[in-house]
């Protein structure tokens with residue numbers, strides 16, 4: 001059982017968005033996808049979700065090529081949070097969250113355990129009666145997280161959650177809440193979670209594995225300590241860093257950008 005990218009490639013003319021990427025997400029693991037702007041992270045998530053078709057290679061879910069699965073079956077097994085959130089004029093937050101229940105033929109019902117858990121894990125219960133478009137950016141992000149959380153929690157069997165920069169609009173506490181929720185969904189519920197992040201420290205502290213991308217290629221796929229070496233970070237991000245020891249968790253590296261002027 002897995003969601004697997006097999007030798008994926010996608011190009012537009014001479015521009016190679018992704019090349020020869022093989023990556024497996026297993027049920028119960030949390031993978032952070034890291035890399036510089038334009039490295040191909042969103043492209044990978046769109047391909048893994050079946051929203052974009054690869055130019056070469058294939059994606060399989062539970063051993064079956066994605067292209068053989070109906071949109072409805074796919075929606076029951078995987079949820080995608082895209083990087084750009086659309087506006088939802090005239091809708092309340094609860095209407096947006098209820099979209100995650102549609103693939104399971106369910107409507108908004110406060111007694112649903114999956115819904116209660118999704119609202120708690122995303123800290124969005126207090127937002128459900130607000131107009132979605134009147135929410136702040138971080139509040140909208142929490143509502144969208146509730147939508148994808150309920151989509152996977154209301155399902156059964158093998159399920160995957162694909163999150164494209166879910167922490168981008170969140171404050172410090174809600175970033176921690178989000179990553180703890182991802183760990184719970186992976187480790188307790190057995191969902192395979194793959195999240196694009198830009199914060200190396202957040203990724204190193206919470207992810208089981210890091211998939212590091214540079215110029216459309218996967219350059220490391222390992223535990224945080226082994227994937228995120230100072231030399232590799234300097235190369236991939238063109239930014240030197242100091243790697244420090246975490247004060248209470250020696251297995252977790254801490255990164256501080258090096259400032260050449262000071």
Ligand SMILES: Nc1ncnc2c1ncn2[C@@H]1O[C@H](COP(=O)(O)OP(=O)(O)OP(=O)(O)O)[C@@H](O)[C@H]1O
Nearest residue numbers: 012016017035036037038039040041042043044083
């Ligand atoms: N629809 C598209 N058509 C053509 N090129 C695209 C398209 N979408 C993205 N690209 C290009 O593909 C490359 C990878 O883009 P992608 O969005 O996957 O990067 P990313 O790693 O998610 O970047 P960021 O951190 O900035 O969000 C970029 O060079 C981008 O300009």
